[in-house]
Amino acid sequence: MALIPGDYLERVYAGFLGMNIGIRLGAPVEPLEWTFERIEDxxxxxxxxxxxxxTFSADDDANGPAFFIRSLYDDAADRELTxxxxxxxxxxxxxQGIGMFWWGGEGISTEHTAYLNLQRGILPPQSGSADQNGLTLAEQIGGQIFVDTWGLLFPGDSEKAADYAAKAxxxxxxxxxxxxxxxxxxxxAEAFHAESIPEIISNALKTIPSDSTYAKVVNEVIDFHWEHPEDFRACRTFLEENWGYDKYPGVCHIIPNAGVCILALLYGNGSFERTIEIAAMCGWDTDCNAGKIGTITGVWNGTQKIPDHYRKPINDFIVLSSVSGYLNIMDIPTFAKELALLGYRVSKQPAPSGLLKSFKExxxxxxxxxxxxxxxxxxxYPFKTFIRHSNEIGYETNGALEIFIDRMIEGEASKVFFKPFHRRKDFNDEKYKPSFAPKACSGQKVSMQIYCDKWQGEDFFVTPYVRNTFNxxxxxxxxxxxxxxxxxxxEFIIPETDGAIIDEIGVMIESPSPLLNRSFGKLFIDEFQIxxxxxxxxxxxxxxxxFQSVTPFAHHKGAASLEHGKMRCRSEVECSSFTGNYYAKNYKFRAAVQPLSGVQHMMILRAEGICRHYKAGFDGQNRVSLVLTDFGMKRLIEVPYKWTAGAEYWFEASCEGDMIEFFINGKRIFQVEDDRFKRGMFGFSVLGKGEALLSDIEVKEL
Known part of the structure; x- marks a missing residue:
């Protein structure tokens, strides 16, 4: 294992920023209608x-890197990855069928095909093999678009990064x-320590067979660049003529796009912005190509060489489209810290105390x-309040959010806020169907430190507030x-919102300054916590x-709709809905449940995902069960209970420590001790063919 560099965290942050900047730049010209010539025109x-x-919507190029590495938490926490x-x-x-990646159909979309193979019990690597799916699907671009985080985990250790990426x-x-x-x-991985872009490419080539088609296209672009170092468009024409889409089957083959990645890296000459711009101008799979080389050049350059006009619109934030609406709202600095800590763990090296203190999962x-x-x-109100980062001040360590206030007068107010939830109207499109669970809820405490640097005018006042997204x-x-x-x-406690979700949380800034003595100065926010x-x-x-979900849930299979203040769940095989804090440990979950048809209507508890959670509720005629779902189902307890379709029941579950209790209409039905799942989301599931209505949900953390 290579020694982790001292600036590892900052370079991980730069790499992940670079990836998302590249994705955002290339996304508008990704569709096949956007040819190389049309982009130039x-x-x-x-x-x-x-x-x-x-707000830039979710993208498969970010979904995969964010979620596939969770295998290092869920399974390979203390051993080598498989x-x-x-x-x-x-x-x-x-x-199934929504979000994460392109659901283009079996035999057309590589990822869709592989997912169906996995569901059928075909294990990796067979699930993605050419023998199983054919060479055309096996060699589409997805092989390289989900791997950024594997490279970020192993700084300077290109062989280990390559091995883990290959397994994935x-x-x-x-x-x-x-x-x-x-x-x-x-x-x-090479970008953490290499002295040049050609060195990065040369060392990375050592991790793949020298006689592979991939190595050949890389080397031919290198040779062309050597002979024509100034004209990237000539190189793009060379690729079209010799390695173009017409020469490789499928929707989006990896080889032409590999050529574009090398072209952009070489002609970009180490510049972050020029490299991703060239990738976007070259066409083909523009968001994937610009995203991959954005990660490489982001790591190599660091944050200081990423221009503000690319960085500011990202604003440290992306949305994703997994089953966890809580994890789908991603703060990039927090994720970079989490990823860096994981990098220290897999490299068996101690993490710096400052990093450990700076991350709270x-x-x-x-x-x-x-x-x-x-x-x-x-x-x-950007006309009056301008937000940016400051490294000149901080509550305990340098770093704060700087708010410049430009001559505010009485009657004016500016909100400065974080968004713990998102609505469809925040987006231009519905790409990859993100879903969201609130990251701030009634009863929680919000705290922050605000430094006041007033230059003139009357005092500044801040009013803590939250926004009810319903009204x-x-x-x-x-x-x-x-x-x-x-x-x-x-400090303040988030007030009750009577069943509505909160989508803004922050402070309103005001000053009772007269026109002839307008308030002028800065505020600095640090140590913001919920x-x-x-x-x-x-x-x-x-x-x-x-986004095809009932807020604030994410649905897997089946169909969910709203009906007279209730959520209707319809299932042919399964209809499962998930929400809540992914990291919540001890809580009570209460809801009114009205089974309409079918025999399995169950609460979901401590869900670490679709395949890992508990279920509690009606489990067959006149039976209530607690089921452990862990890539298979195991009934932990079965209790006789007479229930009737059409009647409404109050389900309540309590998870505290290893103890799970389940109540119906206020009467405890069972109490079971199990330690498989310590935390997770909650939700509701109808299994088999059936329908149910769900309403009046109450959640209380213990």
Missing amino acids: VYGDIKGYLKDYK AEDVGRAWLNYTR ASVSHDKNGIYGARFIAACI EHIYFDFTLPGSTHGFQTN EEDIKLEPLRLINQAWNNI AGKANYKIDFSKQAIE
Whole structure:
């Protein structure tokens, strides 16, 4: 194992930022209608984002890197990774037919085909093999587009990065598909210590067979660049003529796109922005190609060489589309810290104490220590309040969110806030159907430190608030006067919202300054936290159907709809709905359940995913069970209970420590001790053919 560099965390952060910048840049011209020539005709020499998104929607190129590495938590926590581990992560976090990757049909989409193989019990690497699926599917581009995080985990150890990426890619790909995974992951690992882009490429080539088609296209682009070092368009024409889409079957073959990646890396000459711009201008799979080389050049350059006009629209935030709506709201600095800690773990090296202190898995914690980090904060009034990162001040360590206030007067107010939940109207499109669970709920405590640096005018006041996303009203708490030239501790409990979800949480900034003495100065926010025990309700009359899910749930199979203030679940084989804090440990979950047809209607408890959780409830005629679901079902207890279709019942479950209790209409039905799952989401499931209505959900963390 290579020694982890001192700036590892910052380089991981830069690499993941670079990946998402590249994806966002290339996404508008990914469809096949956008040929190389049309991109040049419409956009010319690209120098910035092609579209202004309200919020960039989910993308498969980010979904895979974020969730497939969870196999290192769920299975390979204390041993070497296997391909089967990654296959289980596919099944555990991917909702069937929606999100995560392209559901283009069996025999057309490589990932769709591999997913169906996994469901049939065909284990990796057979699930992605050319023998199973044919060479065409095995060598599509997906082999290299989900591997960024494997490279980030092994800085300087390209062979280990390549080995893990190959295991992961073998779930769905084979042959050149796996060589691409090895090569890209190796490039990312090499970028932590290589002195040049050619050195990165040269060392990564050592991890794949020298006689492979992948190695051949890499070497031919290298040779062309040597002879024509100034004209990337000539190289793109060379690729079209010799390695183009017309020469490789399938929807999106890996070989032409491998050529574009090498072309962009070489002609970009080490510049982060020029490299991703060239990749976007070359066409073919633009978001994948720009994303992969964005990771490589992001790591190699570091955050300081990523231009603001690419970084600011990202704002440290992406959305994803797994089964966990909580994990789907991703704060990039937090994920970078989590990934860096994982890198130290798999390399068997101690993590720095500062990193350990800076990451809190179980709740929201933003300390603004990473260079340029903003943690997704926004303002509704940029004319008066300008937000940026500051590394000149901090509550305990340097780093804070700087809010510049430009001559505010009485009657003006500016909100500065974090979004713990998202609605469809926040997006321009529905790409990859993200779903969301709230990351801030009634009963939790919000705390932050605010430093006041007033230059003129009357005092600044901040009013803590949350926004009810159902009626779009701001729930304001008591205003607080800030003490100038001091850190002010701000704390408040999130108020009750009567079953609606909160989609903004922050402070309103005001000053009673007159026109002739306008308030001018800065505020700095640090140590922002949302923690403590949630206690909230979900009222379906205040929810909506968005991204093919009933808020705030993510659905796997079946169909869910809203009906007279209730959620109707329809199943032919299974209909499971998940929500809640992925890291919640001890809680009570209560709901009104009305089984309409079928015989299995059950609460979901402590869900670590689709294939790992408990179920409690009606389990056959006149029977109640607790079922352990762990890639298979095991009944932990069965209790006789007479129930009737059409009647409404109050289900309540309590999970505390290893004890699980289940109640119906206030009467305890069973109490079982089991230690398989310690935490997880909650939800509801109808198994077999059946329908049920769900309403009046109450959740209380213990």
